[in-house]
Amino acid sequence: MSELTLTVMRLGFLAVLWLFVIVAVQVIRSDLFGTRVTQRGSRRGGGDTRTQPQGGRQTAPPQQRQRRGAPTKLVVSEGTLTGTTVALQGQTITLGRAHDSTIVLDDDYASSRHARIYPDRDGNWIVEDLGSTNGTYLDRARLTVATPIPLGAPIRIGKTVIELRK
Amino acid sequence: MSVVTNTTTIGAIELPSRRNTELLLLVFAVVIPIFAYANVGLAVHGKLPPGMLAYGLGLGLLAGIGHFVVRRYAKYADPLLLPLATLLNGLGLVLIWRLDQSERLQNLAERQFGAFSPSAPNQLFYTAVGIALFVGVLLLLKDHRTLQRFTYISMAAALVLLILPVVPGLGADVFGAKIWISVAGFSIQPGEFAKIVIAVFFAGYLMVKRDALALASRRFMGLYLPRGRDLGPILMIWAMSLLILIFENDLGTSLLFFGMFVIMLYVATERTSWIVIGLLMSVGGAVVVAGFSGHVEARVNAWLDPFACYTTSGACEQVGQSLMSFGSGGVLGTGLGQGHSDLILFAANSDFIFSTVGEELGLAGVMAFLLLYGLIIERGARTALAARDPFGKLFAIGLSGAFAIQIFVVAGGVMGLIPLTGMTMPFLASGGSSVIANWALIGILIRISDTARRPAPAPAPSPDAEMTQVVRPS
Numbered sequence A: 001m002s003e004l005t006l007t008v009m010r011l012g013f014l015a016v017l018w019l020f021v022i023v024a025v026q027v028i029r030s031d032l033f034g035t036r037v038t039q040r041g042s043r044r045g046g047g048d049t050r051t052q053p054q055g056g057r058q059t060a061p062p063q064q065r066q067r068r069g070a071p072t073k074l075v076v077s078e079g080t081l082t083g084t085t086v087a088l089q090g091q092t093i094t095l096g097r098a099h100d101s102t103i104v105l106d107d108d109y110a111s112s113r114h115a116r117i118y119p120d121r122d123g124n125w126i127v128e129d130l131g132s133t134n135g136t137y138l139d140r141a142r143l144t145v146a147t148p149i150p151l152g153a154p155i156r157i158g159k160t161v162i163e164l165r166k
Numbered sequence B: 001m002s003v004v005t006n007t008t009t010i011g012a013i014e015l016p017s018r019r020n021t022e023l024l025l026l027v028f029a030v031v032i033p034i035f036a037y038a039n040v041g042l043a044v045h046g047k048l049p050p051g052m053l054a055y056g057l058g059l060g061l062l063a064g065i066g067h068f069v070v071r072r073y074a075k076y077a078d079p080l081l082l083p084l085a086t087l088l089n090g091l092g093l094v095l096i097w098r099l100d101q102s103e104r105l106q107n108l109a110e111r112q113f114g115a116f117s118p119s120a121p122n123q124l125f126y127t128a129v130g131i132a133l134f135v136g137v138l139l140l141l142k143d144h145r146t147l148q149r150f151t152y153i154s155m156a157a158a159l160v161l162l163i164l165p166v167v168p169g170l171g172a173d174v175f176g177a178k179i180w181i182s183v184a185g186f187s188i189q190p191g192e193f194a195k196i197v198i199a200v201f202f203a204g205y206l207m208v209k210r211d212a213l214a215l216a217s218r219r220f221m222g223l224y225l226p227r228g229r230d231l232g233p234i235l236m237i238w239a240m241s242l243l244i245l246i247f248e249n250d251l252g253t254s255l256l257f258f259g260m261f262v263i264m265l266y267v268a269t270e271r272t273s274w275i276v277i278g279l280l281m282s283v284g285g286a287v288v289v290a291g292f293s294g295h296v297e298a299r300v301n302a303w304l305d306p307f308a309c310y311t312t313s314g315a316c317e318q319v320g321q322s323l324m325s326f327g328s329g330g331v332l333g334t335g336l337g338q339g340h341s342d343l344i345l346f347a348a349n350s351d352f353i354f355s356t357v358g359e360e361l362g363l364a365g366v367m368a369f370l371l372l373y374g375l376i377i378e379r380g381a382r383t384a385l386a387a388r389d390p391f392g393k394l395f396a397i398g399l400s401g402a403f404a405i406q407i408f409v410v411a412g413g414v415m416g417l418i419p420l421t422g423m424t425m426p427f428l429a430s431g432g433s434s435v436i437a438n439w440a441l442i443g444i445l446i447r448i449s450d451t452a453r454r455p456a457p458a459p460a461p462s463p464d465a466e467m468t469q470v471v472r473p474s
Helices: A005-030 A041-069 B019-044 B054-074 B081-100 B103-113 B120-140 B144-166 B191-217 B228-249 B251-269 B274-290 B296-304 B314-329 B353-360 B361-386 B390-414 B431-455
Strands: A034-040 A073-078 A086-087 A091-094 A115-119 A125-129 A136-138 A155-157 A160-165 B008-012 B169-175 B177-183 B185-186 B217-220 B224-226
Touching: A005 B019, A005 B081, A005 B361, A041 A136, A086 A155, A091 B081, A091 B361, A115 A155, A125 A136, B008 B296, B019 B054, B054 B081, B081 B103, B081 B353, B081 B361, B081 B431, B103 B431, B120 B431, B144 B177, B144 B191, B144 B228, B144 B390, B177 B296, B185 B431, B191 B251, B191 B431, B228 B251, B228 B274, B251 B274, B251 B390, B296 B353, B314 B353, B314 B361, B314 B390, B353 B361, B353 B390, B361 B390, B361 B431, B390 B431
Parallel strands: none
Antiparallel strands: A034 B008, A073 A086, A073 A160, A091 A115, A115 A125, A136 A155, A155 A160, B169 B177, B177 B185, B217 B224
């Protein structure tokens, strides 16, 4: 066998061996072990910059008004959790007795997954009943569809009352 | 949305099972040894080796069976363990075949045993048995937690396995260490299997006792000193490993056992003081034993200065030759089949196989091999982190810790970092027990990682015991 072939094979083998190691490490890198990291803020921001040039001035003012009057926190005003506040930062808030709820209600009259509160595309906060046993009440009216929450309106879930404040 | 926030959400997703990634890596892991095989053939005989197709098909078939069983019975298992083990095993076969071609080793065998028999076919057979055991583990061990029931039985079994080589009539004193038994013409090294069995005992024992070991301790000079009754087991294991060392002259296995126990103790209790205590005890034990065991003393002398006693002692000559083969390999190596690592003569294809890697593949190759081993250990530790039950966690970390210690002890020994001990490089070295036991080890790790990575069962509809009370209009 010529010297050249053997040299090429020798270096080629080392290269292939290292390629395997690198591929294996890449597999580990992409194998993030059951978690998914979502950049909510950046995606929302990206969406804004895309819609702004198209929508022009007409869509901008309502957003501006909304921004000024937007609630910043959720306050529990009645029930065992009275006084608890949760900052509203664009995330969905789930309420219920289930342990993975954002606000875990220790309330016999609340369902495991009772209701959720989330911002819609314009930034209005919406409350939606998740098929609870005893229903969710917004200002005495039982919710049937997802409804925007006025500032300061009481939302009743079992014995617990929450409201949105600035 | 009123405020653009930079909230990141971390949520669980449906894990891909990654079986196709595994298959792809597995194909890669079969192709590399075939390439190496062709390279050795071209370098030694100047032509492609005749058995190349059969060898490639054989390795591919074994890997394929392994993959099929994992796909069928351990769907969510780690995608890297099987390809890494297959690659190391395949390359080990090539290196053993390469050393079979050495005339020096053939002459040595003829002088010693009257005839030379190549080791590579045997190794291929043992690999097949190993894969069969791997398949058996995956088929029979549906849930690793069943092993928890055998905590104390496995302790007894491990002790029996360790004592077997000293039993007269059964044990065989080979080359100064009594670690083999011969059954029906086969020589078996029970220590390799005892490694797995004792990990079951340690994991089961520590799972129950870890709170007592971690919390009931006095603080003294920055160290948490455990109570006497908690220190009992570690002292017993220490004494046991010393006894192995004295009766069987097996430095490696005793180091492996003691090291594995200290690692698992540390993981179970999160107390650094166990590591300090363990290191002190192992150093003390080694010094004492080196004083009155001639076999160990010779190894220590060979480690301190192999070239001082090069001509007088066989142990020194081996280590010296090994160091020279690492040195002549340089950074890129001499190329497969073109080195002279067969000058080590005795045990060139078992304990000293890593010297062949060092000479023929150079520093680059040695690093790649160490990384391959490191990846197996990393996946084992990752499995331990992801496991949901404490027994699985301790078991996985114990097995990967034992694997890591074994590699450190062997690689460190042939490189002259620590005194040489008679242990085999997992998957690489010629030796049936080692290959078979390590395939079983990989099988258990795959089973634990399958359980660990399996998506969690959906939470019960109502996590609270009582039902939601209905408001009745009064």
